[in-house]
Amino acid sequence: MPNDTGLRNWRHGLFAAGEAVLDVFFPPRCPGCGRVGSTFCDRCQARIEPPTAPACIRCGHPTVAEQLCPTCRETPSALDRIASSAIFAHPLRDAIHDLKYNDGRNLARPLGARMAVSWQQGGFTADLIMPVPLHAARLAERGYNQAALLARVLSQSVGVPIDETAIVRQRATLQQAKLKAVERRENVKDAFAARRTDLTGKNIALIDDVCTTGSTLEACAQALRAAGAASVWAFTLARARWEPGYAGPAPDADDFRLSPASGGVAVRESA
Ligand SMILES: [Zn+2]
Numbered sequence: 001m002p003n004d005t006g007l008r009n010w011r012h013g014l015f016a017a018g019e020a021v022l023d024v025f026f027p028p029r030c031p032g033c034g035r036v037g038s039t040f041c042d043r044c045q046a047r048i049e050p051p052t053a054p055a056c057i058r059c060g061h062p063t064v065a066e067q068l069c070p071t072c073r074e075t076p077s078a079l080d081r082i083a084s085s086a087i088f089a090h091p092l093r094d095a096i097h098d099l100k101y102n103d104g105r106n107l108a109r110p111l112g113a114r115m116a117v118s119w120q121q122g123g124f125t126a127d128l129i130m131p132v133p134l135h136a137a138r139l140a141e142r143g144y145n146q147a148a149l150l151a152r153v154l155s156q157s158v159g160v161p162i163d164e165t166a167i168v169r170q171r172a173t174l175q176q177a178k179l180k181a182v183e184r185r186e187n188v189k190d191a192f193a194a195r196r197t198d199l200t201g202k203n204i205a206l207i208d209d210v211c212t213t214g215s216t217l218e219a220c221a222q223a224l225r226a227a228g229a230a231s232v233w234a235f236t237l238a239r240a241r242w243e244p245g246y247a248g249p250a251p252d253a254d255d256f257r258l259s260p261a262s263g264g265v266a267v268r269e270s271a
């Protein structure tokens, strides 16, 4: 597999010329193991873990039925639910890592297609699909928003319009690791703003690659609800596995993860 920077840049140039051309020179590969194929190979497909079931429809805590857990029932939220296509674990975890950090934007198609299958299986509906925005500085650094790439594929596949500009990340958030749950909520509070004002009555599906504790999704949802959205829920490619010690449906998604070493507290990923 060619790997030098020049060739990769050349490859990205070719994207503009059409993916059909790319397929001839660079056949699509399994996002999990790299073997040639249009999507996850059978072996990787079999290893992807479906979401825990039954579980709380918002925080993912294992429950006896698909409904809000007692904690979530007591905790007001702008999100009706958080659904995911799989557990954040190998091989999906590796594919998401490549998508975000190894310039793997070509993985958005098979990963977005996977989300579309889960969406249809779940019988989900929305008036609008909205990717969680990156802060402008992060977007400039990475060159693309992985959530937007996934949301575009999903939007095309399920026939729900996408809006990539209605919500903006108006400030970068602080490192959350050392903050308590309440402080984390404060940290991402007002980090997002809705620019569209005609959201009244809309059922909006927020899209992201990974949900950890859900606070970024919650902050986005609050901005959308404040702009008049009738309902907001979130759909992510993957979701962190529930870990004992994790104290509830509070703050943080996106670039945070749960670490056993931190006692189940959400900590920020290095990149
Ligand atoms: Zn594979």
Ligand SMILES: [Zn+2]
Residues within 6 Å of the ligand: 056, 057, 058, 059, 060, 061, 068, 069, 070, 071, 072, 073, 249
């Ligand atoms: Zn819950």
